[in-house]
Amino acid sequence: MRQLRGRVAIVTGASRGIGVHIASALAAEGVDLALAARSAQELESVRASIEARGVRCIAVVTDVTDQGQLEELVRRCEAELGPVDLLVNNAGIEKAAAYEELSTEDIDRFIDVNLRAPMHLTRLVLPGFVARNRGHVVNISSIAGLAATAYGESYNATKHGVVGFTRALRASEQVSGSDVSASVICPGFVSDVGMYAGFRADGASRAPVLLGTSSPQTVAKAVIRAIKKDLPEVVVNPGPMKLFLAVSLVFPRFGEWVSSLIGAHDVFSSTAKARGTSRKG
Numbered sequence: 001m002r003q004l005r006g007r008v009a010i011v012t013g014a015s016r017g018i019g020v021h022i023a024s025a026l027a028a029e030g031v032d033l034a035l036a037a038r039s040a041q042e043l044e045s046v047r048a049s050i051e052a053r054g055v056r057c058i059a060v061v062t063d064v065t066d067q068g069q070l071e072e073l074v075r076r077c078e079a080e081l082g083p084v085d086l087l088v089n090n091a092g093i094e095k096a097a098a099y100e101e102l103s104t105e106d107i108d109r110f111i112d113v114n115l116r117a118p119m120h121l122t123r124l125v126l127p128g129f130v131a132r133n134r135g136h137v138v139n140i141s142s143i144a145g146l147a148a149t150a151y152g153e154s155y156n157a158t159k160h161g162v163v164g165f166t167r168a169l170r171a172s173e174q175v176s177g178s179d180v181s182a183s184v185i186c187p188g189f190v191s192d193v194g195m196y197a198g199f200r201a202d203g204a205s206r207a208p209v210l211l212g213t214s215s216p217q218t219v220a221k222a223v224i225r226a227i228k229k230d231l232p233e234v235v236v237n238p239g240p241m242k243l244f245l246a247v248s249l250v251f252p253r254f255g256e257w258v259s260s261l262i263g264a265h266d267v268f269s270s271t272a273k274a275r276g277t278s279r280k281g
């Protein structure tokens with residue numbers, strides 16, 4: 001979708017972190033926005049700052065794990081801003097922990113927020129996209145959706161799921177000859193705001209030099225680029241991540257060896273240690 005001015009977007013997880021930057025980048029392109037998250041006050045303050053940029057913006061307090069609230073989000077967006085053109089599934093949760101330390105409720109919550117919600121919200125907007133032959137879904141996954149990170153079984157499983165979901169969505173639209181499309185964004189460690197910043201604040205070690213960090217603005221730019229150029233997947237990372245991922249696919253043991261060598265898992269194991277959720281014994 002080359003022209004974004006005047007389009008209408010839903011962005012989930014817009015109360016803080018990367019979602020605020022994605023909303024801001026879309027507003028800079030002239031997109032009207034429906035922002036969703038649970039924290040009403042934070043969401044309202046983001047809404048006001050976005051509206052000050054000259055686009056229409058509504059805040060819809062939404063728990064993305066609640067189907068009724070997802071339906072209300074789409075209904076309000078369409079009633080107050082018009083038909084949805086863009087959906088950015090950004091809301092997500094993490095918890096670096098030994099898998100056996102998680103409760104079944106913890107595991108279900110990962111699936112509900114990180115995977116089920118993007119799938120259900122996409123299902124709600126897709127009929128309109130297909131009817132208008134226009135629409136783009138952007139799913140925010142992670143490099144953890146393409147490679148392994150220690151203490152992240154549930155997070156990795158859901159983020160791999162998001163990648164697979166997006167790939168299939170694109171394939172279906174391509175075989176039906178539709179202009180509707182989807183992209184997945186896979187950031188590595190993001191600086192300043194969000195989950196990795198939270199790890200660091202809790203005492204986690206720094207991201208390995210070879211992996212580095214990206215700014216939230218870079219992730220937001222990747223979202224805009226993915227929509228305008230209809231990119232299937234964007235890996236957002238300063239290092240040679242794509243080469244590593246390609247080689248790891250052919251030689252998985254080599255990938256594991258390189259990950260350990262460069263300390264790719266240290267951020268997660270040090271976070272789990274700091275939070276008291278590492279493997280006991």
Ligand SMILES: NC(=O)c1ccc[n+]([C@@H]2O[C@H](COP(=O)([O-])OP(=O)(O)OC[C@H]3O[C@@H](n4cnc5c(N)ncnc54)[C@H](OP(=O)(O)O)[C@@H]3O)[C@@H](O)[C@H]2O)c1
Binds near residue numbers: 037113
């Ligand atoms: N930061 C990184 O280094 C990094 C790297 C790779 C990928 N990512 C991905 O980027 C996305 C954004 O993460 P972030 O780092 O910005 O995290 P964050 O700062 O923790 O923000 C998460 C956002 O998701 C929302 N959210 C969580 N549970 C929700 C629920 N049940 N219903 C509605 N909204 C919910 C939160 O809002 P409320 O709490 O107000 O509901 C918040 O706005 C995630 O999908 C994450 O996996 C992040």
